[in-house]
Amino acid sequence: MQLDAVDRKILAALQRDASVSVGELGERVGLSQSQCWRRVERLQRAGIIVRRVAQLDRKKLGLNMQLFAQIRLSRQASDAARAFRAAVDTFPEVIELHSVLGNIDFLLKIVTTDLEAYERFLSDRLSSLPMVQEVHTIISLSEHKGGGELPVALAP
Known part of the structure; x- marks a missing residue:
């Protein structure tokens, strides 16, 4: 169009x-x-306007931590990637999921209330997925440009 x-x-x-x-x-x-x-x-x-949403302030919702997780899968088979995507789709903390090229397979944008909540998420759910070989976390100190739908259900 x-x-x-x-x-x-x-x-x-x-x-x-x-x-x-x-x-x-x-x-x-x-x-x-x-x-x-x-x-x-x-x-x-035409699908250019996909939906109309309200952009929320994650910090005012108590979602104070924004992190990025670099994920390497233990195997490159498409079934492992498909299973990983399906599992991550159930995690409300993950607000973006990207398949990427390079040394990692996926990049996740994650929001949580605090570092302890991320630690629980990482150990109890993300790292426990059988196809996950490595997780490297990057903590965002500040956001200068961004946006996206936030998981309101996680707000304290």
Whole structure:
């Protein structure tokens, strides 16, 4: 699907504030409400707009630790990778999962309440997966640019 300047304005505005009404969005991008609604619908049908979510402040939810875990599997078979992804999908602490090239197989972005919670997660769940050979953890000291859906259920 080809995007024009108006489509790009719509997408930029929705990324800044997805709660804006279609009428106000139309005003911001120079379209009538109905024209804007048709464009947004087209962008959704094309899969460009996947969903609209609220971006939350993880620290205000008590999710004070943000970490990255580099994972090396014990074997490279696709069944091990598939099983690992399926297991990680059940861990609400993992907010991003990336298959990567290089010395590791996966990179996980993880949020927890504190270091002790991460230690429990690491020892009880992540490291106990049979296909995991190595886990290297990187603790994020500060975040300068980021976002994403947070596991609200983990907030104390």
